[in-house]
Amino acid sequence: MSLTPRFLLALFGLLLPLTVAHSSSSSIHSLLQSHGLPAGLFPQSVKSFNLDQNGVLEVHLDRPCLAKYENRVFFESVVRANLSFGELKGLEGLSQEELFLWLPVKDIIVKDPSSGLILFDIGLAHKQLSLSLFEDPPICRSQGGLLKIVGRKNFGFQEQR
Template identity: 70%
Template sequence: MAFFLHTHLIQSLCFLLFLSLPFCLSSSSSSVHDLLRSKGLPAGLIPKDVKSYTLSDTGLLEVFLDGPCLTKFENRVYFDSVVRANLSYGGLIGVVGLSQEELFLWLPVKGIIVDDPKSGLILFDIVVAHKQLSLSLFEDPPDCKPQGLLKKNVRKEKGFEAQR
């Protein structure tokens, strides 16, 4: 009798696993851009070329890019090869690996929030200020160019002879 119950339990578990397999496959094959949309955020917050991403049970989102890169929303934006943030509905909080150029300075973006999608605005927390931008800037994932195309805060010093 115990053998029969054990076998029946294993068969039932296998059947349930078989039924849940399509759901597991569909969620693992979705893109990070689809994930952002499902959380009330625009897909264009993350560049097109994403190698992979992970989302932990605690909401920590890690996005892995091929390497550091630059794009432009309203101003130039720099992505590290790994961007991390706590993902919740309508927000990315505690962002690491994302900077935005403001008045010739590169400032880290610490948070991105969409309070009211009807307003058409998205709020960027850039350490020293909060900046509101149009959601329309973020509809589509942008192309991101490799970091080498920008000499970030680099100035070549020349001697007096070169300046004559």
């Protein structure tokens, strides 16, 4: 084998994609389920996502938006985390409202799916929620539009669906 074909073969190996890019929002929900997480952790407005060989998940939304599970959550237009079975660790781009404060969600963990619980690490505390809140992807609305639609006092989970 001459130097040129070896060089081309090595170059080809380097150019192989290191990430898997997906463009359908239903794929992110299937990916989450295959990793022991509920399908509804990310909203319906996911336009694409990448999962690299090291397990770094990058989710792209149409725009930053608000959704509601038990409390309001804010998704930035890009959310990143390390994905492993039952865990999204080192989250960036997701915040949860607690007692009128917006706190970054650091980790989301499902230790035992049979328990029916999911753990949200918001830094100051760990919050356990029912997995049933995350069965379906929520509708995510722009922050201004959401306040106009439901008003500040009537913001509720059922009103968003």
